Amino acid sequence: MATVIKVENLSKQYRLGQVGTGTIRHDFNRWWHSVRGKEDPYLKIGEANDRTRKGKSEYVWALKDINVEVREGEVLGIIGRNGAGKSTLLKILSRTTAPTTGSAKIKGRVSSLLEVGTGFHPELSGRDNIFLNGAILGMTRREIQRKFDEIVDFADVERYIDTPVKRYSSGMYVRLAFAVAAHLEPEILIVDEVLAVGDVEFQKKCLGKMNDVSVNQGRTVLFVSHQMDAIRRLCNQIAVLENGSLMCLGNTDEGINHYLKGNSGSTAKRSWADNLVKPGNEYVTLEEVSVCNSRNELVETVFTHEEVVIKIIYRLKKRNFKYIHGFNLFNSNGVHILSSHDTAFAKSKKSLDNGCYEATVLIPANFLAEGLHMVGVAIMSYNPFMIHIEETEVASFTAVDDDGSKIINARGLYGGKIPGIVRPLLEWETKKII
Amino acid sequence: MKQEAGKIYIDESWDLEIKPPSHLLDINLKDVWRYRDLLWMFVKRDFKAQYKQTILGPLWHLIQPLFTTIVFLVVFTNIAKIPTDGVIPVLFYMSGITIWNYFSSCLNATSNTFVANAGIFSKVYFPRLILPLSVVASNIVKFGIQFFLLIVAVLWFNITSSSSFGPSPSLSSLILIPVIVLVMAGLGLGLGIIISSMTTKYRDLTVLIGFAVQLLMYATPVVYPMSTIANEQLKSWISLNPLAPLVEAFRYATLGAGSFDASGFGYSVGFMLVTLLIGLLMFSKVEQTFMDTV
Numbered sequence: 001m002a003t004v005i006k007v008e009n010l011s012k013q014y015r016l017g018q019v020g021t022g023t024i025r026h027d028f029n030r031w032w033h034s035v036r037g038k039e040d041p042y043l044k045i046g047e048a049n050d051r052t053r054k055g056k057s058e059y060v061w062a063l064k065d066i067n068v069e070v071r072e073g074e075v076l077g078i079i080g081r082n083g084a085g086k087s088t089l090l091k092i093l094s095r096t097t098a099p100t101t102g103s104a105k106i107k108g109r110v111s112s113l114l115e116v117g118t119g120f121h122p123e124l125s126g127r128d129n130i131f132l133n134g135a136i137l138g139m140t141r142r143e144i145q146r147k148f149d150e151i152v153d154f155a156d157v158e159r160y161i162d163t164p165v166k167r168y169s170s171g172m173y174v175r176l177a178f179a180v181a182a183h184l185e186p187e188i189l190i191v192d193e194v195l196a197v198g199d200v201e202f203q204k205k206c207l208g209k210m211n212d213v214s215v216n217q218g219r220t221v222l223f224v225s226h227q228m229d230a231i232r233r234l235c236n237q238i239a240v241l242e243n244g245s246l247m248c249l250g251n252t253d254e255g256i257n258h259y260l261k262g263n264s265g266s267t268a269k270r271s272w273a274d275n276l277v278k279p280g281n282e283y284v285t286l287e288e289v290s291v292c293n294s295r296n297e298l299v300e301t302v303f304t305h306e307e308v309v310i311k312i313i314y315r316l317k318k319r320n321f322k323y324i325h326g327f328n329l330f331n332s333n334g335v336h337i338l339s340s341h342d343t344a345f346a347k348s349k350k351s352l353d354n355g356c357y358e359a360t361v362l363i364p365a366n367f368l369a370e371g372l373h374m375v376g377v378a379i380m381s382y383n384p385f386m387i388h389i390e391e392t393e394v395a396s397f398t399a400v401d402d403d404g405s406k407i408i409n410a411r412g413l414y415g416g417k418i419p420g421i422v423r424p425l426l427e428w429e430t431k432k433i434i
Numbered sequence: 435m436k437q438e439a440g441k442i443y444i445d446e447s448w449d450l451e452i453k454p455p456s457h458l459l460d461i462n463l464k465d466v467w468r469y470r471d472l473l474w475m476f477v478k479r480d481f482k483a484q485y486k487q488t489i490l491g492p493l494w495h496l497i498q499p500l501f502t503t504i505v506f507l508v509v510f511t512n513i514a515k516i517p518t519d520g521v522i523p524v525l526f527y528m529s530g531i532t533i534w535n536y537f538s539s540c541l542n543a544t545s546n547t548f549v550a551n552a553g554i555f556s557k558v559y560f561p562r563l564i565l566p567l568s569v570v571a572s573n574i575v576k577f578g579i580q581f582f583l584l585i586v587a588v589l590w591f592n593i594t595s596s597s598s599f600g601p602s603p604s605l606s607s608l609i610l611i612p613v614i615v616l617v618m619a620g621l622g623l624g625l626g627i628i629i630s631s632m633t634t635k636y637r638d639l640t641v642l643i644g645f646a647v648q649l650l651m652y653a654t655p656v657v658y659p660m661s662t663i664a665n666e667q668l669k670s671w672i673s674l675n676p677l678a679p680l681v682e683a684f685r686y687a688t689l690g691a692g693s694f695d696a697s698g699f700g701y702s703v704g705f706m707l708v709t710l711l712i713g714l715l716m717f718s719k720v721e722q723t724f725m726d727t728v
Contacts, residue, residue: 006448014726024636091725095559098455098722105448110559118557121479123486132479135472136558164486 002107004188004220005070005093010102012063012088013043043100062088064244065102070237075214075221077235077252079228079259084241086224087192090114093222094190108187108220111138115192117177122166126157126176129165133180147183154205155179175202182209188220189213210234228256228334257332257372268292268300270395271313280314283321284379284388287356288313291375291397294365303402304370304423305409308363312377314389315356321381323352325359328376328392331369337421346382366409366425368399369418455722461714465561472560476568481575495579499535503527510657519659521691522591528584530656533684536577537618537677538647543569544626545643548634548724555725562721563714566627570619577615584688607694610687614680617706621676624709631716634724655681659692673698676705 015026026042033041042059063085070076078086091097093104094112119136120129130151134144144151152158155176157168165173191210207230214221214234225231231238231252238255240248248258271288272278279286292309293299302308310327326341342359374396379389401411410425411418466473485491506527510516518526544566548555551565633639651657654677663669672678679698686694 027635091556092452095452096556097725099452101454103454104452106450106452107448110450112558115557119554121483123483124479128479128482132475135469135475136554136560138469138560139471141471141474 002072003069004072004107005068005104005222006106007066007068007093007104008102010063010066010089010092010099010104011061012085012092012097013059013100014062015042016058016060061244063092063099063241066241066246068239068246068249070220070222072220073214073218074237075223075235077231077238077255078222078224078241079226079231079238079255080241080247083243085244086241087114088244089241090190090192090222090224106188109138110188110190111181111184111186112190113137113181113192114190116174116181120165120173120177123164125164126152126161126168129176130180133177134183137181137184138186139184143185151176151179151183154182154209171202178202178206182206182213185217186219188222190222192224193226207233228332232256232333253332268298268395268397279377279389279391279394280379281388283316283318283381283386284323285315285317286312286377286379286389286391286394287315289375289377289394291395299397301398301400303407303409304368304399304411305365305402305407307365308368308397308399310361310363310375310395312359312361313356314359314379316352316354319354320351322346322383323379323381325377325379327361328378329363330374330376330393331421332372332374335421337368337373341378367422369420369423370399370401372396372398455719461718462561466563466567469560469564473564473568473571476565477572477575480568480572492579495576496583499528499531499580499583502531506531506657516658517662519661519685519691521685521689522595525584525587525591525689526659526685526691527657528587529685529688530681532577532580532584533614533618533681534651534654534656534677535580536573536615537622538651539573539576540570540619540622541626541629541647542643543573544623545629546633546640547627547630548720549630549637549640552725563627563717566623566630566717569626570623573622574615574619588688607687607690610683610694614684614687617703618677618680620706620710621680621702624706624711624713627713627717628709631713631720634720635727650675650677654678659685661692676702 030040030042033039066085066089068076078089080086088097090112091114092099093106094110094114096112096114117133119133121132124132130148131141131144135141152161155172155178157172157176160168160172165176168176210221210223211234213219221234223231223234235252238248238250238252238259239246240255240259248255250258269288269290272286275285288311290298290311291300291302292311293302294307294309296309312325312327314325316323324341324346326339328339329337331337340361342361345359374393376392377389377394378387378391380387401409408425410423481492485494488494490497503524507523510527511518511523547562547566547569555562629639629643653672653675655672660669660672660678660682663672679695679702682692683694683699685692
């Protein structure tokens, strides 16, 4: 299939801080360089865009040397943490801002949905707004007229169609706005997390529509979301962005695993030496979290028929509080598999001294499903109830089936993919009754 | 795509290439034409939304020039006693106000295009020029309503008072009106987009523009006719103002008073074309990156 989007060495630089009298000096300097035919002096000094660290430079690269090719009919999911450059990339591709260097070539008509209801006017009726919004998104009047009934039907607002949209409930407003967008017919559709709106039923409708657009109508879709479920269902290629750079471009599973692992540090053991980034507060700090197998070896891969041991080391800094620790387990779709806390420890009346504590928990053998698992840690105290630490992804491990002939696990002799978020080995009993 | 001896032939023709802002001068008027439906939608929106939940609705367009006319009548005719070229003062002022209002509202509304519409501009692409164009177009509607009032007043005075307000306009000069409006529109648009392009990063100019437009009215023969200026030096200064010949010509076309000076009019047209060209060039350069600094 033909390439319809070709992004080459695309970079975007932003200047931090405020625009004021200070910037005019830079502007002048830049102009003076360009007059003499020299390169922009501020292009050399940008830093990678990591918002958590304090940088020296005023200039940062929101995107740096991005190369992506998207073929016709492909659905490319773009994932990454907040500030990784996802939206900047979409903004450049939808032409609301220009890149600093590099280029992007596009074949076909592009429509972007960076927000639903762009340009909606509160005083105008639903009918007027459908036409206005449709035109802003690039439809002609005739196209909108042709689809008008379909749009109203999709949004379920027929009764209110001649009422000003300021009288709409927020749900109705969003439904109408999305309905207009959903009926665009561009060759390339760019979507930014607009699915995070509306009730569950409507979200399903939206995902269905997106699927319809890509699968049945063969359009190319670029889709940014933090919902791994939606990404997994819709996309067939994933680009993972991190601090403005493209870290991974590959199939969906590969991409999502890369992102989730990247997020969790991709290690079986995570410890914090630097006090500045250590999770915690003046009561408790988290020191180390590790994942081991039953032989007490640090492992990134465990067999499903073996036990998994999770160790949490933390430091108490205030006495006379009833502390309680627990852990959460997530799978690679971000589904929260389980949450467990130390109930015995919580019951004990003993007040704890300051110092380092190690808590160990054992996940039984033949319980987890295959795949990447992420460990989160929470430390709280009762009376008063306070959450001191709540880290969602601190360590990770991958569970795999060992297919040795003597191994007993829930897979048995079946070789295919087994669905489900856990896979306990349950006891079956079968007998002939007739 | 076709396959040939193991080689894949890839079509390398692209519909769109997104590049860093270039120093080349490119104005994408084809895109503007493609989005003409949107322009019409904006005009409709402006007109519908402006007087929602008012009782008088579009009648407000008439009340504003009427009141201004009354104030001018009191201040400039009764107090200052400025002559009005032998025309009934009411008509003299109404005519001046009608054409001046069109210019000033075009300029005021287009001069903050980028800042006022940053919300839409940051989310979706369409040719940015559509918005200032829609402002100019929706002001034509307002102008039309006020112009209608002016015509009614001219006819009324023509019938009631026995041709005492001077020569009535000749029909052939009526053809001038659309041309004058077009030149006014070009001037308002051109100046407006120059200002809006210059204020995306540094806002200083926006502070100036509000009262500059007000002052400019006094450098334009709106409340006085050109013929009353005795001082030759002052007269040559005022004729540097490209709006002066237009207001005079409009009065000539609607009331038959004042003068139509072809060379002055030509100067206005030339000024308009240059302003518009500079404006378009600046606008199309700024529109690519203004989101980062606005």
